[in-house]
Amino acid sequence: MRLTTIFAAITCASQAVAAPSVLTDLAPIHGLVSAVMGDVGTPTLLLPPRADPHSYALRPSDARALSNAELIIWVGHDLTPWLADPIAALAKDAISLELLETAGWDRRELHDDHGDDNDDHDDHGHGDYDPHAWIDPAVAAVWVGYIADQLAVVDPANAAKYQANAGSYAAELMRLRTTLKARLAPASGQPIIWPHDAYGYFEDAFDLLSVATIADAAANSPGPAHIAQLRNLPDVACVLADPEISDRWTAVIVEGTAANSGMIDLIGADVPLGADHYINTLQAMADTVVNCVGK
Ligand SMILES: [Zn+2]
Incomplete structure (x- = not known):
């Protein structure tokens, strides 16, 4: 065989190599990873869109997805404490990228106004930091860089593509943040009661006010005394x-x-999965807040 033919054969073979097997936890994280992977491949989503990340029981197919993964990209054990052991047991050879453990962004502490007035929620598995950090596009923009770096480790052939996609997508996320800040300006300073203690990054990014939350960070059910208290808060919009x-x-x-x-959704259960999922989810969240406050 002539040398050029051999080179051609090698090139064809490398192009036919399968995309890396990447597993993500939540739909918005699946969206971020989809945007970085671009046309190289599609990540797998572990949690069905309507599943509660705070409490979820793995199915046999999830165990298979974990053992097949080369790279697992997840928010972290503060959000899904039940996922840490299965990753350690089933995905020993995979790289685990725990987004809450990355640097370059400010972690925010949890509110203390969620009203543990009737019970003890100290053992719900959350740390002192709010794990719902993806809902600030500036945080997501930082994470996108880490996602590209780890994709490059498992798939060096496409490293340049991942880096280029991450760069342009991070810029898009920062533009989204500016657009949403303008969209949410009319809601700024209006007294809002949020569903559970999960929206702090969104409030901070867009100057929104929280006067209380219905439930705590792990979305435990509120007690009657807490609900009565919320009914008596003055001037809630x-x-x-x-x-x-x-x-x-x-x-x-x-x-x-x-x-x-109103009904807000930080996981975007009704938003189609894919590279636009994250941005569409954040836009829907902003629309919900503006409509609820401005009715
Ligand atoms: Zn939550």
């Missing part, structure tokens, strides 16, 4: 439910008050 905190609670809280209610 908007009370929000989310997929983890039922709108039955918001109905009870707004009844007989001037407050509006």
Whole structure:
């Protein structure tokens, strides 16, 4: 065989190499990774869009997905404490990128106004830091760089592509942050009751006010005394439910008050998966807040 033919054969072979097997935890993280992978491949999503990340039981197919993964990209054990052991046991050879453990962004502490007035939530598995950090696009923009770095480790042939995708996507995320800040300006300073203690990064990024949350950071059910307290808060503009905190609670809280209610979703369960998922989810969150406050 002539040398040029051999080179051609090698090139063809390397192009046919399968995309790396990448597993992600939540739909928005799947979206970030999809944007960085671009046309190289598609990551796998572990949690079904409507699953509660705070409490989830792995299915046999999830165990298979974990053992097949070369790279696992997840928010971290503060959000999904149940996922740390299966990763250690089933995905020993995989690289684990725990996004909450990365540097270059400011961690925020949890609120203390979620009202543990009727029980003890100290053992719910969360640390003192808020694990719902993806909902600030500036944090997501930092994470995208780490995602590209680890993709390059498992798939060096496409490293340049991952870095280029991450660079342009991070810039897009920062533009999104500016757009959403303008969109949310009318809601700034309005008293809002949030579903569970999960929206602090969103509040900080967009100058939104929290007067209380219905539930704590792990989305444990609120007690009757706490609900009564929320009903008595003055001048509340908007009370929000989310997929983890039922709108039955918001109905009870707004009844007989001037407050509006709405449904916000930081996981984007109704948003189609893929490279646009993250941005569409954040846009829908902003629309929900503006509509709820401005009704
Ligand atoms: Zn949560």
